[in-house]
Amino acid sequence: MxxxxxxxxxxxxxxxxxxxxxxxxxxxxxxxxxxxxxLFDEDYIVANFSNMDAAFLTVPVPRGSGAASTLPTGTPAELPAEVAGWIEERAVTSLLVIQDGEIRHESYHLGTDPSDRRISWSVAKSFLSALLGTLVDDGTIPELGAPVTDYVPSLAGTAYDGATILDVLQMSSGVTFDEDYLDYNSDINRMGREIALGGTLDGFTQALNETFAPPGEAWQYVSIDTHVIGMVIRGATGRDVPSLLSERIIAPLGMDSTPYYLTDGEGVAFVLGGLNMTTRDYARLGLMYLQNGQFNGQQIVSEDWVAASTVASARTAPGAIGYGYQWWIPVGAEPGQFMARGIYGQYIYVDQVNGVVIATTGADRRFRDAGVNEENVRMFRLIAESL
Structure with a gap:
């Protein structure tokens, strides 16, 4: 016993x-x-969006050794009266308005401040588009019509077999991917848990095998398409995206501080939504696009790429918001008016007509309510036209 x-x-x-x-x-x-x-709980969302590096694997995007580029302060703008109510209603955490290269308004809300490196969500897609543009400009990736499998052979036999670089750039891959953030079992949320548990984004992508349309025939916003762009960039260059983005975009823009990406368990950057930087640094990308790819006298991205990226070339529904190369074109926009957009209220709005860039961050838990995006665009236009 x-x-x-x-x-x-x-x-x-x-x-x-x-x-x-x-x-x-x-x-x-x-x-x-x-x-x-x-992450999105009411009591935590604002703090979480400023401190993503406290909970997730990350990799820095070196800002380079140069001094931060100058963003001079102009005459403070008197914004339209309804802006204050919009800031409160939409849980805006920062609002930066630049006109003709000068800061006309800068404010921070809900306990945030200028040093906060806020999560980009899908605003990151527009940064990746700029990086891809530099590789097209220099001939590293000479043809957008090339199949993605030319650069990523591991995608052969997957849902991406037959899709071109242009297809994924315009969100027209035809790949089935559930983007419902409110559904716990959606693909986008499963992908988030994959990252949290140290899984691999490449493996997640290679496991996709369903399509809803042939490549190039239908537009549907599918965030995983952007990860495929990152895979193509890595395949074409043999380098990781953070170091390339640092060299070709971040360092030339003279960022205030060192941005960082969220990563998966293999250190691969979450290029479809994982950039984190200050509001001023988001605005610097907008300024570069406002100036047709130039910044501080340097042509960072070609004028041709900026023009091609920011027109409504994708097959979006008639009368609906337009889409280019990972940039959005609002309904009723004039040529030269376009934006980067991320969930929960992240925007870079570029208005070449009025010489204005507006960068906002937010924690808007009702961002999916009907009419919210249209109201945000209306507010950006109201601000731009009031200056």
Missing amino acids: RRVKRILFRVLLIFAIVTVAGGLWMREEIMRLWAVNT
């Missing part, structure tokens, strides 16, 4: 040790999963 008790005690002791050790080993993964599941 004593021998049985000793054996039982040893089994329980070993089980306890394994359980504790396993718990310690999985602690980071469990914390990241908890962060994903509470």
Whole structure:
């Protein structure tokens, strides 16, 4: 009997040790999963969006050794009276308005400040488009009509087999991907949990095997298309996106601080929505596009790429918002009016007609309500036209 008790005690002791050790080993993964599941909770969302590096794997995007580029302050603008109510209603955390290269308005809300590096969400897509443009400009990727499998052979036999670079650039891959952020089991949320638990974005992408239309025939916003652009860039250059983005976009723009990407378990950047930087640094990309690819006297992205990227070339529905190369074109926009847009209220609005760039960050948990995007665009136009 004593021998049985000793054996039982040893089994329980070993089980306890394994359980504790396993718990310690999985602690980071469990914390990241908890962060994903509470990321958008009302009590945490503002702080979370300023501190994504506290909960997720990240990689820096070096800002370079140069001084920050100058953003001079102009005469403070008197914004339309309804802007104040819009800021409160839409949980805006920062609003930066630049006209003719000068800051006309800069304000921070809900406890944020100018040093906060806010999560971009899909605004990151427009940064990746700029990077791709530099590779097209220099001939590294000479043909947008090339199949993505030319640069990413591992996508052969997947849902992306047959899609071209242009197809994924315009969100016209035809790949089935559920983008419903409110559905726990949607593809976009499963992908988030994959990142939290140290999984791989490449593996997640390669596992997709369903399509709803042939490549190039229908437009549907599918965020994973942007990850494929990142895979193409890595395949074409043999380099990682953060170092390339640093070299070709971030350093020339003279950022205030060092941006960073969220990454998966292999250190691959979450290029479809994982950039984090200050509001002023978001505005710098807008200024470069306002100036047709120039910044501080340097042509960073060609004028041709800026023009091609920011016209409504994708097959969006008639009368609906337009889409270019990872840039949005609002309904009723004049030539030279376009924007980068991310969930929960992240925008870079560029208005070449009025010489205005507006960068906003937010924590708007009702961003999917009917008419919210249209109201935000109306507010941007109201501000631009009031200056």
